[in-house]
Amino acid sequence: MQTFFIVAILVLGFLITFQIAKASEYVAVLRGEEKARKQTNRINAFMLLMFLIIGLIGVYYCNEKLKGKILGTPASDHGVLIDRMLYITLAITFVVFIITQVALFWFSFKYQHSDKRKAYYYPHNNKLELIWTVVPAIALTVLVGFGIFYWFKITGKAPKNAMEVEVIGSQFKWEYRYPGKDKIFGKKYYKKTDEAKANPLGQLWDDPANHDDIYIAGDALHLVVNKPVRMIINAKDVIHDVGLAHFRMKMDAVPGTPTTMWFTPTKTTKQMIEETGNPDFVYEISCDQMCGKGHTGMRGTIIVETQEELDAWLAGKKPQYLAANPDKDPSVKKDTTAAVKPVAAVMNQ
């Protein structure tokens, strides 16, 4: 019913507009087209000027309303650089924006048709054209300079003390793997993937490096504050993307071609809860690459904490090797309850 009313109102509004439009055409003919044309010309010129003024106020208003909603200060070292680059660019482009938009609408208004004025024949001016080739070129060189400088910092080699963690995307979830005590990820081969045999990542069990690797699913990814982290990113099925809005970082997860990204988280989750005043605050991993019908909900979470907290958390996890090979697990023989088993193993039963 509601829809019907809306449609009816639209149709009615349209019919009225159309009648007025048709009538105004007749009136114009009656009153003399020239005169009517001049009047609409004046009206439109005025509207253009109003558009400029109201538009600029609107830009200001929009900014006032929304600037508080864009995630606050960055929570990683790279994020600081990215935000700085963003604000440098914003400053330069804003000046250009104002100058050109004001010129556009002001000229339109000022040089609206008038019988008294003759258009000025002005086909070119090499000097002017040179100026507005060179000035933007210089401005852009500055931006490129800063941009590439930061870019190499961000994409350069990760520091030696960086911790490593593997992030694996698949429809529509995130899984993680820590390398364990040996700090080496064991080898994988995708054809060995077998959820039923507690091997969701296709780890090769005859690689001893795999024996202490810890697999995490259905839980947050834990990172250490002020400790660089290098992510090795992978996907099982289609392309996904590890989007970390608060850290200002992002990297695609491509099946068959692992990618990497590193950064240093600078604020713990607790700090962010205080800073944002939001008790529910949590760092989120958003999948930023369209990956299927569940793309919208492909959410992961990250907890940033101290090294001790991370160690304590990891200590409670068992290597996936033991879940997949229970005969190798000393605790299973002692008949431990399922609660201590790694999450995935539980899920896969």
Add this chain to the structure above:
Amino acid sequence: MSEAMNVYPEVTTSHAVHHDEHHVHHHKETFITKYIFSQDHKTIGKQFLITGIIWAIIGGLFSVLFRLQLGYPDQTFPILETFFGKWARGGQIQPEFYYALITIHGTVLVFFVLTAGLSGTFANILIPLQIGARDMASPFLNMLSYWFFFMASVVMFSSLFITTGPASGGWTVYPPLSALGQALEGSKLGMDLWLISMALFVVSSLLGGLNYISTILNMRTKGMSMTRMPLTIWAMFFTAVLGVLSFPVLLSGAILLLFDRNLGTSFYLSDIVVNGEILPNEGGSAILFQHLFWFLGHPEVYIILLPAMGMVSEILSVNSRKPIFGYMAMLGSLFAICILAFLVWAHHMFVTGLNPFLGSIFVLLTLLIAVPSAIKVFNWLTTLWRGNIRFTPATLFAIGFVSLFISGGLTGIFLGNSTIDIHLHDTMFVVAHFHIVMGVASMFGMFAGVYHWFPKMFGRYLNSTLGYIHFWVTMVGAYLIFWPMHYQGLAGMPRRYLDKSSWVSFTQFGELDKMITIVSIIVFAVQLMFVFNFFYSIFKGRKVTTTNPWGANTLEWTTPIRPGHGNWEGEIPEVHRWAYDYGKDGREFIPQTEPIGENESKH
């Protein structure tokens, strides 16, 4: 440019003569040859335009539907279930449906509306008329170009009605998602149809493009040297060159994808476990497709933009009664954009794991493209400066175009900078950027063209009051919709999310999303009003009574009000000057056909 580049059609082709005969004998034309399988460039142009309009309505309607979802994610609309059945179960747009809608919206607006509908229309109508030719170099291939487009349209349209739905992996159709039916309903039959449709479309644009290029190079009338051509023609020329060089790459990418889908090859596929099923493919590269896609994709954005730029240049000059400022600079920047457009594609791939050093090269080249863009803007501004401007609806749309191009071009500088793009890639910021700079701006160019050349196409005017309403609502609406959207992107909100309720970081824009949805619906309604105006005016619009209603210099206004097949009744006029002698020596305008006077000043 040397005079040697002049090629006089009268001398070089028998074509013109041939058509003269046609005209004289006035051979019998049936309805079919005149309106359906017509070889007249003007009719073909109108066919492109009307097909484009139909697709624009469909694409626009889709955007209203998915905006409803975005603005009101937890409301139900029972009427949707009535129309779309299982796709909108319980009156709620299902995710598969949402993704199908955005994919088809993007595909048809980019390719069918703003490529075929824009350059197909205006290249066809304007090239022969403005360079002084009786028709295209090959009217027959020209006709085929339309009919391939038509077939592409039929295939795409039919894909909307199959049970698994149309392609739904986004208009960029990245594999593996688009290659694996197991991963997405839309990647079943719908995706094959999408690829076939695009293949037909590529054939259409190649036939069209080659025709435009050869017509411009070979069939200019006497005196029409390359540098006397209106900027519209230059723009169409570069557009066609871009298309001819880049569309084949898309075609190859699409064919490889078809192979991967149906023949078990592994061009794009490697190491895949989908829904627990282990696929045998190894050694392919998913990123390869993105290179192939964007090698077309980036030039494509200029294929969309350049015709609009050309028409805007022409319309601003005619209506400010002043020459276009810096004709040679305009031409040079078109040329520079055309070259650079091929060298920046990887700026869409900064975060795919692209080598960072390569990335930095693409940053440099990408930001370089902003220089010719800036030149164009400053030249348009100077064209308006000290003019004597008539605000026809076409002029307003042209001014709106410049405003939008500035806004959208500036946000391109954010995205082209890989450092910032890490944060902004694949967020709503990108959506805002390309809609403003390409979507809406080119639409404005197209509207400007339609309002300006409608009298030439149909011998009648569009109702200008409706035109003014159309302009103002669309202009205000476009900014209301897309300006605040940048903030969503700055907040890191990903694109292609249909419901943010499960997130902590992206729920702060609920009110904004509602506002945007309401404005989109209003803007869509006003576009329907334009469509009404268009069809109504074809039959009932005010009649054009003079051959040159805008007081313009270009050749199309020397033809009869409703030119027949062959365009000019007598001989094709000779050209003696460039197209922009407005306000020269105290004269309002001097048509291109007028010989240079004895004591005329030089510029």
